[in-house]
Amino acid sequence: MMDRTTYELIENYMLSWMKDSAHDKDHIYRVLYNALDIASGEEMVDYDVLVCACLLHDIGRQEQFEDPGLCHAEEGAKKAFNFLAANGFSEEFARKVSSCIRAHRYRSDSRPESIEAKILYDADKIDVTGAVGIARTIFYGGQLSEPLYTVSPDGVVSDGSEDKEPSFFQEYKYKLEGLYTKFYTARGTQIASERRDAAVSFYESMLKEVRDSYSTGSRIFKDLIDGQSEGQSNM
Known part of the structure; x- marks a missing residue:
């Protein structure tokens, strides 16, 4: 059934739905491959x-955004079913595809049951591992204006x-961090x-770098401000 015309x-x-830079067409192709x-x-x-299912798994991103x-x-599962039904695919086929899409999200109570759903889940999660996963996570957080890290009231950078x-x-x-034990297939695992070492190395290096900046710089800043305040009080 999946000839060139059907694929296209x-x-x-x-x-037509890929408008999120962290979940763009290239993410779709990586998941498919x-x-x-x-x-x-x-x-x-x-x-x-x-x-x-791989091609359509993120078509509900715009609604969530x-x-x-x-x-x-959930939104993508409904849209996929309606699209397939409207274009002559059987109800059974549309239902199977929709079920795969519904169960592909990490933050979801729906768990993949069919082998196709498990493969889609793993393929999608692979794209959140390693260097690619780090880059996409930071990219997506930037789109939502989320910070790289938070600082506690006592000035310590939170891990x-x-x-x-x-x-x-x-x-x-x-x-x-914990994603690497959550795969369903041997090849996905x-x-x-x-890819795991690349992600761990980036996170640990970044945490050390920003903590070093705050620790050293805040100490110098405190001495500078305290020194200026002391000098003014002696004038």
Whole structure:
């Protein structure tokens, strides 16, 4: 069923919704290619369902961006079903694709059940691992005007583990750090583990750099201000 004409129909619909720079068309293609890599080691994979679900998995991003109370996986699942049904695909096919999309989000109560859904989940999460995952997380946080880190009242840069407010460090501790044990497929786990060191190294280096800046600079600043205040009091 997935001939060139069918692929381009689905691809063009996907392209019409890709407006988020961190979840752009290139993210979609990386997820698709990761999924095909994973699928090559699995059995009984419906490639038509998998390819379609990969292409359409983030078409609900715009709705979530406009209303953070919405879930892009839920919105995307509904939009995909309606699009496929309106373009002559069977209800069963549309339902399978929709189910994969609904279960691909990390922050969701829906868990992937079919092999296609598990592959999509893993392929999408691979794109949040390693150097690419760090870059995309910072990029997306910048779009939402989120800071890289937060500073406690006593002037210490938080590592993100106890933060309630969003920041890059908070997202790393909440999601990125523990993601590597959450994959469903052996190949997905392998790819992610190969990328892990790059993410850990970046986070630890950045945390050290900003903490060193605050620690050294704040000490010098305090001495400077205290010295100026003391000099004024002696005038």
